[in-house]
Amino acid sequence: MSANPRKKSDFTIAPVLLEAEKLREERKLDESLKLCVGYMNDNFEDVPALTLAAHCLIDAERWGLAQPLMLLASKIAPNESIIWNNHGLCYFEAR
Numbered sequence: 001m002s003a004n005p006r007k008k009s010d011f012t013i014a015p016v017l018l019e020a021e022k023l024r025e026e027r028k029l030d031e032s033l034k035l036c037v038g039y040m041n042d043n044f045e046d047v048p049a050l051t052l053a054a055h056c057l058i059d060a061e062r063w064g065l066a067q068p069l070m071l072l073a074s075k076i077a078p079n080e081s082i083i084w085n086n087h088g089l090c091y092f093e094a095r
Contacts, residue, residue: 011047011048011077012048013048014039014043014046014048014049016035016038016039017035017036017039017048017049017052019035020032020033020035020036020039020052020056021052023035024052024055024056024059027059029056029059029060032052032056033053033056033057036049036052036053036056037053040053045072045076047073047076047077047080047083050069050070050072050073050076051069051070051073051082051083051086053069054066054069054070054073054086054090055086057069058086058089058090058093061093063090063091063093063094064094066086066090067087067090067091067094070083070086070087070090071087073087074087
């Protein structure tokens with residue numbers, strides 16, 4: 001992690017993640033997650049991939065798996081409020 005947190009505009013969305021988001025919107029969560037995980041195999045700390053995978057898990061109410069992804073994303077991009085919001089959602093919904 002760099003000393004200067006990334007700005008929102010610093011993130012580039014890979015084409016495979018755009019396809020994964022389309023699948024998520026169609027409620028094809030397992031297919032979407034599979035694309036995210038395949039992408040993350042080579043891009044461990046990609047914030048858009050981490051958050052999209054977490055959103056798939058949140059949509060499927062798999063809070064325990066979504067939380068660590070959101071935690072890592074929040075450490076990489078601490079100024080992204082939506083990440084913190086969804087991280088908190090995992091805790092709130094899991095109780």
